[in-house]
Amino acid sequence: xxxxxxxxxxxxxxxxxxVTLRCSPISGHKSVSWYQQVLGQGPQFIFQYYEKEERGRGxxxxxxxxxxxxxxxxxxxxxxxxxxxxxLYLCAxxxxxxxxxxxxxxxxxxxxxxxx
Amino acid sequence: AQKVTQAQTEIxxxxxxxxxxxxxxxxxxxxxxLFWYKQPPSGELVFLxxxxxxxxxxxxxxxxxWNFQKSTSSFNFTITASQVxxxxxxxxxxxxxxxxxxxxxxxxxxxxxxxxxx
Numbered sequence: 001x002x003x004x005x006x007x008x009x010x011x012x013x014x015x016x017x018x019v020t021l022r023c024s025p026i027s028g029h030k031s032v033s034w035y036q037q038v039l040g041q042g043p044q045f046i047f048q049y050y051e052k053e054e055r056g057r058g059x060x061x062x063x064x065x066x067x068x069x070x071x072x073x074x075x076x077x078x079x080x081x082x083x084x085x086x087x088l089y090l091c092a093x094x095x096x097x098x099x100x101x102x103x104x105x106x107x108x109x110x111x112x113x114x115x116x
Numbered sequence: 117a118q119k120v121t122q123a124q125t126e127i128x129x130x131x132x133x134x135x136x137x138x139x140x141x142x143x144x145x146x147x148x149x150l151f152w153y154k155q156p157p158s159g160e161l162v163f164l165x166x167x168x169x170x171x172x173x174x175x176x177x178x179x180x181x182w183n184f185q186k187s188t189s190s191f192n193f194t195i196t197a198s199q200v201x202x203x204x205x206x207x208x209x210x211x212x213x214x215x216x217x218x219x220x221x222x223x224x225x226x227x228x229x230x231x232x233x234x
Contacts, residue, residue, distance in 0.1 A: 043222070
């Protein structure tokens with residue numbers, strides 16, 4: 001079975017622009033979580049979506065938004081990009097949503113975003 | 117406050133040596149979950165293990181073993197007879213169950229870079 005897929009692999013944007021990142025979960029998984037990983041640090045939780053609803057949100061500004069589609073794929077949008085948004089954006093899927101300890105999260109390869 | 121502390125930034129070993137990665141966590145929950153993930157240079161996080169707070173039994177999986185000690189809030193990871201393919205960044209993570217506004221949140225440590233040389 002295919003794992004979590006993310007697109008694009010790499011992206012270069014200019015400050016002030018907007019970006020959309022995409023994620024397809026493992027078949028049968030209904031929950032998607034997004035993480036930001038700045039170079040040299042551990043991933044930071046941004047959102048969890050389950051059954052097309054936001055179920056969890058980390059400490060990120062409103063410039064970050066996401067949605068989940070009926071096929072459980074997800075998009076992460078970031079508006080008004082800042083240099084500090086340069087990072088690896090990771091998507092993780094799990095069977096269901098809720099407390100992450102109940103359902104293991106499987107990560108995709110990530111999208112490397114560079115903001116210049 | 118940092119919930120998960122991985123004090124070792126980098127560990128370098130020669131192949132076949134054992135390496136132990138430390139993880140100390142902080143939580144007020146009585147029910148929580150601890151994880152280890154491996155991140156090779158390709159960038160994808162690979163799930164290694166999940167342990168719930170009620171199961172303090174140590175676990176061994178091949179060359180990997182984990183030592184969970186609730187009394188010291190530690191969940192350490194040992195690679196026995198290391199191999200070059202073990203070179204990666206290893207992350208310890210915590211999931212708390214009482215967080216009502218952030219379901220699905222894994223809280224990661226800063227990671228430990230393991231370098232195994234032939």
